[in-house]
Amino acid sequence: MRFEGKAALITGAGSGMGRAMARAFQREGAQVVAVDVRAEAAEQTVAAMSAERGGRDSFALAVDVTDGAAVDAAVEQAIARTGGLDVLCNNAGVLDGYAPAHETSLDLWQRVLSVNLTGPFLLARRIAPHMAERGGGAIVNTASISSFVAGGGGAAYTASKHGLLGLTKQLAFDYGRDGVRVNAICPGAVATEMTASLRVPSEANAHVDAQIAATPAGRWAEPEEIANLALYLASAEASFIHGTPVLIDGGWTLS
Ligand SMILES: NC(=O)c1ccc[n+]([C@@H]2O[C@H](COP(=O)([O-])OP(=O)(O)OC[C@H]3O[C@@H](n4cnc5c(N)ncnc54)[C@H](O)[C@@H]3O)[C@@H](O)[C@H]2O)c1
Structure with missing residues (x-):
């Protein structure tokens, strides 16, 4: 019970890793x-x-993380x-269909940047000072192996996802002295709705099967394995970890 009496806001909690984190x-x-x-x-x-927990006081909020108001x-x-x-777990995110730049419309570019980067900024700019005022807190941003490799x-x-690491570091730099730790988790291939079409x-x-078979883990991660890392980074056990991206990719980026 590492979070007894505490409250956690998790975005993208309707599916995949966000749902696993919420649970x-x-x-x-x-x-x-x-x-x-x-x-829904x-x-x-x-x-x-x-x-699972006999109707605790958790609740849902329907919010588009790109909408500042x-x-x-x-x-x-x-x-x-x-x-x-x-x-705060800034976890909501969307893929871009693996489009190279010449096939990326300005709309697609702006939508992906809005959800994956502006969303975490909009939440953090309100919640980090709130945490600082209360004497501390933890922010965990869901980045990706795409924060390191193409x-x-x-x-x-x-x-x-590269930008999200920059935001993670700057938030950690700006709010760490106030007791707010900000870190990022960087998953590889995780079996969620986002990747469902790739697993057919x-x-x-x-080529995806071959890529995954070549990793040391040799399989897709389950969302719960990623949620466990979010728990750890948000917990008091990670008290000296500030502004750090933690890879959780089954060894994808080793070679
Ligand atoms: N699945 C993977 O292999 C993988 C790997 C690395 C990183 N990630 C990252 O992990 C995070 C979670 O992904 P997932 O695989 O669980 O995906 P998912 O599609 O299963 O879940 C994402 C959730 O985010 C919500 N969402 C999308 N846009 C939103 C918005 N504007 N406002 C609020 N919520 C919004 C969706 O409704 C959905 O419930 C994402 O940031 C993703 O980029 C995923």
Whole structure:
């Protein structure tokens, strides 16, 4: 129960790693604010959590993380209902269809950057000072192997995830003295909705299978394995870790 009496706001909580994080934080005692642009998906996460923990006080908020006014209102509501936030997991993200630059429209570029980079900024600029005022907290940003290497996404996705590491470091630099630790998790291939089409056995996906088979782990990660790292980085056990990207990729980036 590493998060008993604490509150965690998790974006992208309607699916995949965000849902796994929501369940993991609640399992460890936290009240969870499950944020997702898909209201029904976020509600389903909370329903699953209620079944697991006999209806704790976790709740869902339907928010588009790219909408500054909506984020501000949601943060205000989350703080009012929880009494104060201890953890922020900036996890919502979208892929870009692996488009190279010449096939990336300005709309696609802006949408991917908005969700993957502007969203975490909009949440952090409200929640980091709030945490600082309360004496501390932890922010965990879901970055990617695409924060280090090319090919895990297209031009927009790779740029957005590189940018998210920059934001992580600057937030850590600016708020660390106030007790707010900011770190990033950098997953490789994880079995979620985002990657569902890549996991359908087909000729087109043969190169993905080969790439994964060549890693030391030799398999896709389960979302729960990534959630465990988010728990650790947000916990007191990680008290000396500031501004650090942690790879969790089954060895994908070793060679
Ligand atoms: N799946 C992978 O292999 C992988 C690898 C590395 C990094 N990531 C990153 O992990 C994070 C989670 O991905 P996942 O695989 O669980 O994906 P997912 O598609 O299963 O879940 C993403 C969730 O984010 C929500 N979302 C999308 N846009 C949003 C917005 N504007 N506002 C609020 N919520 C929004 C979606 O509705 C969805 O519920 C993403 O940031 C992704 O880039 C994924």
